[in-house]
Amino acid sequence: MTQALRASFLECSGRERAIKLLDDGTYRELLSPFDGVESPHLEPQGIVPQSDDGVIVARGTINGQQAVVISIEGSFQGGGIGEVSGSKIAGALEIALKQCKNGIKVIPVLVFDTGGVRLQEANYGLLSIAEIGAAIVALRRHVPVIAVIPGKIGAFGGMSITAGLCSAIIMTREGRLGLNGPEVIEQEAGIREFDSKDRPLIWSTIGGEQRTAAGFADLLIEDDTESIKEAVLYMIKSGAIFAPRTEQVERYEAFLNQLDLSQRLTPEDVRRLWNEPCKKTVGESQSVSENVKSEGRGQTWFDLLRDGAPEISNVPSVRVADALIEETKVRYIAVVPDTQSRFSRARNGEVGLREGWTIAKYIREAIQEDQNGEKRAIVAIVDVPSQAYGYHEELLGIHQACAAAVDAYASARINGHPVVSFIPGNAISGAFLSHGMQAHRLIALRDPGVTVHVMSKKSAARITHRSLEELEAAAKKVPAMAYDIESFQKLGALHSLVDGIEADSPELKDRDSIYKEIKEAIEDIETVGSMDLEVRLTSPLAQDGGRAASILVRKKLNEQWN
Amino acid sequence: METLKYTFPATKKISQRAHVGVVGSGDMEVIVEPYEGAEAEVTVRTGVTGFKKTWEAVIDRFFTQHDIAAKVKINDFGATPGVVTIRLAQALEVSSLDTSVKS
Numbered sequence A: 001m002t003q004a005l006r007a008s009f010l011e012c013s014g015r016e017r018a019i020k021l022l023d024d025g026t027y028r029e030l031l032s033p034f035d036g037v038e039s040p041h042l043e044p045q046g047i048v049p050q051s052d053d054g055v056i057v058a059r060g061t062i063n064g065q066q067a068v069v070i071s072i073e074g075s076f077q078g079g080g081i082g083e084v085s086g087s088k089i090a091g092a093l094e095i096a097l098k099q100c101k102n103g104i105k106v107i108p109v110l111v112f113d114t115g116g117v118r119l120q121e122a123n124y125g126l127l128s129i130a131e132i133g134a135a136i137v138a139l140r141r142h143v144p145v146i147a148v149i150p151g152k153i154g155a156f157g158g159m160s161i162t163a164g165l166c167s168a169i170i171m172t173r174e175g176r177l178g179l180n181g182p183e184v185i186e187q188e189a190g191i192r193e194f195d196s197k198d199r200p201l202i203w204s205t206i207g208g209e210q211r212t213a214a215g216f217a218d219l220l221i222e223d224d225t226e227s228i229k230e231a232v233l234y235m236i237k238s239g240a241i242f243a244p245r246t247e248q249v250e251r252y253e254a255f256l257n258q259l260d261l262s263q264r265l266t267p268e269d270v271r272r273l274w275n276e277p278c279k280k281t282v283g284e285s286q287s288v289s290e291n292v293k294s295e296g297r298g299q300t301w302f303d304l305l306r307d308g309a310p311e312i313s314n315v316p317s318v319r320v321a322d323a324l325i326e327e328t329k330v331r332y333i334a335v336v337p338d339t340q341s342r343f344s345r346a347r348n349g350e351v352g353l354r355e356g357w358t359i360a361k362y363i364r365e366a367i368q369e370d371q372n373g374e375k376r377a378i379v380a381i382v383d384v385p386s387q388a389y390g391y392h393e394e395l396l397g398i399h400q401a402c403a404a405a406v407d408a409y410a411s412a413r414i415n416g417h418p419v420v421s422f423i424p425g426n427a428i429s430g431a432f433l434s435h436g437m438q439a440h441r442l443i444a445l446r447d448p449g450v451t452v453h454v455m456s457k458k459s460a461a462r463i464t465h466r467s468l469e470e471l472e473a474a475a476k477k478v479p480a481m482a483y484d485i486e487s488f489q490k491l492g493a494l495h496s497l498v499d500g501i502e503a504d505s506p507e508l509k510d511r512d513s514i515y516k517e518i519k520e521a522i523e524d525i526e527t528v529g530s531m532d533l534e535v536r537l538t539s540p541l542a543q544d545g546g547r548a549a550s551i552l553v554r555k556k557l558n559e560q561w562n
Numbered sequence B: 001m002e003t004l005k006y007t008f009p010a011t012k013k014i015s016q017r018a019h020v021g022v023v024g025s026g027d028m029e030v031i032v033e034p035y036e037g038a039e040a041e042v043t044v045r046t047g048v049t050g051f052k053k054t055w056e057a058v059i060d061r062f063f064t065q066h067d068i069a070a071k072v073k074i075n076d077f078g079a080t081p082g083v084v085t086i087r088l089a090q091a092l093e094v095s096s097l098d099t100s101v102k103s
Helices: A014-021 A084-101 A122-139 A158-164 A182-189 A197-204 A209-214 A225-241 A249-257 A267-275 A297-306 A351-370 A393-394 A398-414 A428-436 A457-463 A468-477 A485-489 A508-528 A540-546 A548-561 B052-067 B081-095
Strands: A028-030 A055-064 A066-074 A108-113 A146-149 A168-171 A318-324 A327-333 A378-381 A417-422 A426-428 A441-446 A451-453 A496-498 B002-009 B017-019 B027-034 B039-046 B068-077
Touching: A014 A055, A014 A066, A014 A108, A014 A225, A014 A451, A028 A225, A028 A548, A055 A084, A055 A158, A055 A225, A066 A084, A084 A108, A084 A122, A084 A548, A122 A158, A122 A398, A122 A428, A146 A225, A158 A398, A158 A428, A158 A496, A168 A209, A168 A225, A182 A457, A197 A209, A197 A428, A209 A267, A249 A351, A249 A398, A297 A318, A297 A378, A297 A508, A318 A351, A318 A508, A318 B039, A327 A508, A351 A398, A351 A428, A351 A485, A378 A508, A398 A417, A398 A428, A398 A540, A417 A508, A426 A428, A441 A485, A441 A508, A457 A468, A485 A496, A485 B052, A496 A508, A540 A548, B002 B052, B017 B081, B027 B081, B052 B081, B068 B081
Parallel strands: A066 A108, A108 A146, A146 A168, A327 A378, A378 A417, A417 A441, A426 A451, A441 A496, B039 B068
Antiparallel strands: A028 A055, A055 A066, A318 A327, B002 B039, B017 B027, B027 B068
16 A cells, blocks of 8 residues: 655745746746846835746746746735736747747646736736737647646636636646635625635635536646646647637537526536536527617617617627728627626626627627638727626636637637727726727727726725725826726827717717727728737837836846747 | 845855745745855845834844855745744755755
């Protein structure tokens, strides 16, 4: 009877995890603690920075193959993604992508231990996570991108969407994977919806065992370093055989349609339903009645811009129509409130399970239809208050629904469709990541009702242990923390900020101005010709200080790569 | 947040740079790098204010006992004096690793 002693992977620091995944003696860290590239945004807020900003990027080999391991240190600021840490991840993936395009295969392995966006750097985190997602979707065309979620924190927020974009996900029982953290759901939806102190509830909903059994992760393994290495190697070898989850739109659509949500589903229900072939479907088969109108800027602008073009979506909260701007074909997509939605936590225009998968469906349809012809432009009309916060949302994998939407927009972009976001209202958090952030160009209205942020002020205060007053004071110092569109503009990601438009009740002249903006953005995309999001870093405002650290990190990574 | 700086005269060289610890709850990060000058230059950044005297005592004791010419950076997230001393000792051990001992 011999039993080898296990060497815990979970108990290792972020750096030790990276060292262990790479072949002995091949570990070489990029932007190590001695390079001292730390977050410039923490000290002004009275927070001690860390010399590697909580992300370890290491080159080396795995079983002799070139690899880059990106490991997040969960003990520093909850593994939150700020400008530097986010750019380390995005930058490393972007170089790996360039290498792959040049025929040198580099396998990326991401070790997650993160609560998502670092709230003290808010919109920098949001921008970085969009860039990380863009790189992963592009990389997956060349190499498998492996996610490991060993646990302690897990993968939350925007980074759960990132995990959902990977080719394969390896988890332990300790690992958790979910869009909204338990505290945030409790804050936003109440303790009856989710009790953040109930640890068995948390792990049974979003823990590694449940996630693997319900189809949201690929492999459940023991917390043992050797097992994790074997699992990673297995995934690299077999990576190509998995159909990415984000592309399985029909399966997830059927899965959601068969659910009876009148009662609280149990984790066991979800496992059973996922593994059963789909039988009946409820609702949603009828197409949207054009008479059912919701309130809000999303609906208003959708109707104005489509100008009578017929609607094609069968989901009331996701409006889709094909129209023309002069000779240019455009598919408009808007997420709007649906007060009758079966998903009670997604009735106010939030991006929820159904919204994420439906966005993916209609974008993939356009990609498919235009495969051999003119690629129509995709225009996202963005007025989204947040992602949906709820028990069912987490249990049924809202992070995966969001990842599906992200992947679809990014794939449209990579396949040559001009993708433009028009923001007449709120662009918040995971909802914006899923619906808007993957666009080549962002157009927003200069209007007090147009806001960009990662979390409601109340939740952000709760999570960062600050008062609302302290939070607002910090927002004045760091533009990335502010909610208004003018602060967001300083980061250089906007293509244009349009003045003098009546945002709530636009008239025909307002419509024509926006047509002109969209047309101009599409032409710019075609002139510049790049398929990625690089323009957000090369814009004058980004170069002029808006993304100083993001640019510096990428420059240094490039210098140190070889 | 508070930034504290100390210098101590030093004569002995260290053989390599070292990094240990993490800026996480009750812990701290230390970076030690060889320094050409004849002193130890210590910079402490701590999120917990009001413990200047304690820091002075702990740092003073350590660098009086260990005569090393080095640049030392400490990023602290509420480490107790015991943890501070252990982290410093650990960093010193890594930075002074002799190749003859290593094998």
